[in-house]
Amino acid sequence: MISLNHALDIPLYRQLSTQIMESVVRGELLAGDTLPSVRALAGDLGVNMHTVNKSYHELEAKGIIEIVPKKGAVIKAKEQKISTKRLEGLSDEFRPIVVEALINGMNQEEIYMLITNIISKVRED
Template identity: 35%
Template sequence: MLINLDFESQEPIYQQLIEQIIEGIARKDLLPGEGLPSVRSLASDIGINLHTVNKAYQQLKHEGFILIHRQKGVVVNPDGVPKADVTYMTQLEKKLKPLIAESVCREVDEESFMKLCNDIYKSYRGG
């Protein structure tokens, strides 16, 4: 999996890393049980601080995307990502509200917004 970080972005590097790993899992570029580079190795490969990678990995672990084993290293959760529950749906709504509000303010019509959402969703489902 290729990691592309934007060092000029306002978004923190660890958050970019988290999002790219999640996108890799969604696209099936990273499969359940597949190994990821060690914290030290990934930090060295992409030229960032190992604490940044560790922060991203810890958050991914907390959210159930990866497991960190002492012997096996870092792997995509072999059981798959935990299914959406009420807590996740509440968080999703909280994240979507400002995006939708800004789109309304910028006069993006509902049809265009929904088409964009559908196109992105299909791109992760292989459509």
């Protein structure tokens, strides 16, 4: 179930993208599955159609779904090997948070455990 929180300082369209990605990671959404139409999902979530549309296009840019005009959004098969470019992008995103962890006194091992806990949580929910 998807739930958006207007109180967070995380954009609604991004919250939606992340939750759809988590569903894919959990195996709830499989390659070939179709996402609801932008209007239908917007109605369910109580947000504007354009907000859902923005999320879908973000997911398409990440290579997670394929949007077929006049038809729908389909989950793509997971990639086997991560591209160097995407790996660099992830590194840039991880870096400032890793720095924050280090400055708060966490060592490498503790960061590993935090990552492990997060992966468990994602798979649980």
